[in-house]
Structures are given as C-alpha cells and as structure tokens.
Amino acid sequence: MAKEIKQNMIRPRAKKLPDVTDEMWLQVDEEHRNLTEEFLDAHSFRDKTRKQYTSSLRQFFWWVHNSLNGKKLYKITKRDFIRYQSFLKNRGMSSSGIALKKAGVSSLNNYIENVVAEDDDNYKTFRNFTRGLPAIPKTITYEKVKITYEDYQTMMKVLEEDENYLGMAWLATAFNVGARRAEIIQLKTEILDYPIPEGQQYVLSHKVFGKGSGEGKVLEYMINTEALKYLKLWHEKRGYDHEYLFTTTYGGQPKQMS
Template structure:
C-alpha cells in the first residue's frame, strides 16, 4: 500500500491564501499557553493541511460556514491517500479541538456554530501498517555487540541509555553530557549507594510548555557506554550527550529524526527486522514483564505512565501462553 504523502503547507502559503478569519482563529488557537512546543508544531501542521483542503475544495470558506459533510469529505480525502488511522485521527482531532475552541470562546459571535466533527462521523477503522515485534534481549545485545565492533560508540550509548530508561526519542536527545560525572543514587533510608544513577530533570510528554519533568534511572552498563562515548568524542562546546558535527566543524545536538535514521537504516539491517525508536521502549517493557518477571507497577514507574492500563499496551504477548494454560 503506497502512502500519498501530503505536501508541506508553509506559513507563507497559509498567510497568503487562507481566508482571514481562518488565519486569525488558527493563530489564536495555537497561542494557547498550555500547549507544549511539540503539540503546537503538530497542531500547526494538521490545521495548515486542513485549511489547504478547505481552500482547494471548499471554496476557502470560513470554518464557521463549514458543515459536517465537509468534515467527512476531508476525512475521506486523508483516508484515500492511505494515511494511517492514527494520522487521520490526529488531524481530525486537531480540527475538532479548534471547533471546540470556537464554540467555547466565540459563542456570542457564532451562536449557531457546532463542531463539524460530530458523533455521527465515524472515526477511521484502526489499521496497523507494521506488526509490532519487540526485540528480545538476545537481539538487542547482539546489536550492541555489532555496533561496538564497528566502534559506533555514540549509537551504542544511545541504545543502552534509551533501552534501559524507556526514554522516547525526544527525551533521549535532552540528556546532558555532564551526566557522566553523576554519582550513584543514594538510598534515603540506609544511606547506601543504589546500583543506578539518576539523570537531571528531562522534559517528558505532558501538558503545558514544561510538560512532565522526570529524572530517569540509568544502569551501570548504560553509564559505562555513555562514558565511553564521552571519551571518544573529545572536547567541544555542546552540552548535550548525543551530537552531530557539521561540515564547518560545529557540534550540535542531534535531531530526533537522526534516531529514526539510525533505527531504520542501520539497526534494522543488523537485527533483520524493523526497528524504530519507540520499539526500544516497548521491548524493554515486554522483556521486563515476560522474561524478567517484573510487576506492572515497576514497569509503569519506569515508563512514567499515569495508568497501568497504558503500560500494558507496551507489553506485547503472542497469546499462546494464555492458551497453553487452558490445556495444562
């Protein structure tokens, strides 16, 4: 199945072509203080795409003049381009959120306006483009061994840190270089050292510009890999652990997309099955639960979920163990 990628809608095009009220209400909506930078970026892209559709296929009407049939047409437009169900749902929810904003704050000007994504418009059916197959401990450490032999010390450090902490890619890239000088965590009751280190606060997924600030526990093996990369990297002015040197010799923090590239173009080839950054998080949860015998509560604490139900989603089971119980 070929996905027809939506062309980028630039701010310049948006400012020059979109109906005036649609511009104003979108910018006002995106200026809400409680939205995180990442959420803002995602909403901006989704709404720009929506108003490009409105411009091209709905006569560039004001959003207050659109009807549920227009919302359905947009949803079908996305589905017919083979976007994943999650991508379609996010673009739909972005438009719905904007409509809710208008309903709440502009009811005096548009008393008859209602959210164009009403309950009668069904969400797209869930679809899985790729089966989620976590890495086993053997596959993961074989990957580490191959990269170590290649002297790809930054990749090794990234993998061990991310796998051991369950960090998302945007969290891993925030790790500061001076973490290699951290002392081991101390047991508050006994005063003894614990077998892990704590990072400084890292901004995680959550509401608002600050998001959720967390300190991640890092194992000894991951710390050793980080120290090795720190040593091999040499001196530079960039405070972040994971970096890239430009042609001009400047050292910058790695982009999240670089982790994607490593996973899809390098790690996948070595392992022999699809690897992506978020798979490391799921692999750690699965291996801790199914093979390490760790509790859902412990895994929930590691991943930083508010609910154990969310944690369970990350643990991939094949279902045969449960079936075997029936015949024991």
C-alpha cells in the first residue's frame, strides 16, 4: 500500500472528479458536444491545455445534463454557474481547481460570443455567464516551505544512497535551474554535449515552451555545472539513449516523461 504523505498539508486534498467517459459524454446534449468539439478544433491548444479544457468542458456539461436537466447553454445564467462552482467547492476542490474548471467554460463562452453568435440566432444575445461573479474564496492545501541548500544536500544524499539517479538529476535541475515541471521534461540529451563557454559555469539550453497562450512562451534556461553533473550521471546509468533526458520505461520502451 502506498504511503500517504501528509507533511505540510493544511487541508485534505479534494477527491478527483470521476472521468466523464465516452458513453457518458454521448448522453450529453448533442449541441453542447458539437460546440465543445468546434471550440477545441478552432484553437491550436498545446496538448496539455487541450486535455485540461476537454476534461473541464465534459465535467461542466455532464453536470448540466444531470443538475440542470440538459438546459441549453444559451439559457444558462450566472446563478446556474455559481451553483456549479458550489458543487465543486462542496466536493472539497481547491480554489485553483475551481478556477481551472471555470477557465475552460469561460474560454468556450468567449468563443461563442465572438464567433458563434454571428450566425446562430440562439446566441445573438449570448453573454459569458462566468464574468462578473464573486471571487472564488482562496484555499491552500499545502504550506509552501522554501528549500535551503542544506535541505537540497540532504535530499541528494538520500537519493544517492537509494541509487536513484533519475531523482538526483531531477532534483539537481529543479533546484539549480528553476524551470517548471512541464519545462524540465522538455530538456534534450543534446544539452550534455554543449561546450561550456570560457569563463562561465553553465550552458544555455535549447528553446523550450513555457506557460502561455498558443504553444507557450519560448524560453532558454541556464543549466549550471551542478545540474549537468547529475544529468550526465543519470544519462550514464540509465543504460539507453533517448532524445530527452527525463524518461521512464513503459512496457520495456523508454518514453519522455509526462
């Protein structure tokens, strides 16, 4: 049985909403399903964003199907959406989780307002019902604790004793480079062959995509010699070559971390 880590937890984590399966999705109003697909296809979302929006919109319309008897989108009111937010809150969902669900619906509404309303009489007077609502009360699940260099050294020692070279590479990169998780997994093995410029203690990474609209903001990170040391150790120990540095093995095949 996996051990639950509760250190630094201020409140219990919310239970994950059940996935809306394809069978469940087919029970949703056809117009709502079509609008969702049209909206997703009209934008060049990154895979992660598309997945989040797909999940958010399926969850919302499944709730509409069950709690509002499939009420048409153009008839949904601010009051209805507040009920939806209350439903999420009562399940223990954090404010950031509710905000993420709200963002998906709001983006769809903006698309309908700006595009669909031009040639669909039902949406001529449609307005984004997620605008102008009371602020979502802020909740905090974990207390943020800054990691000192001594803490970093202690963790690296434990990982080394466990011969967890992937963990060492990840921690050294996260601590020394400061990239987000979604950016770290984009780092390529070619970085290990970059020459360190004279008088510097780092190499500049290739371009990675950060947070932002479209594909995301284009970023380059300084990978210092400390991080490079453990990236090279992991590369040596993993026993196979791959385009990306951070990989795991599924079914005997190495793949980029998700």
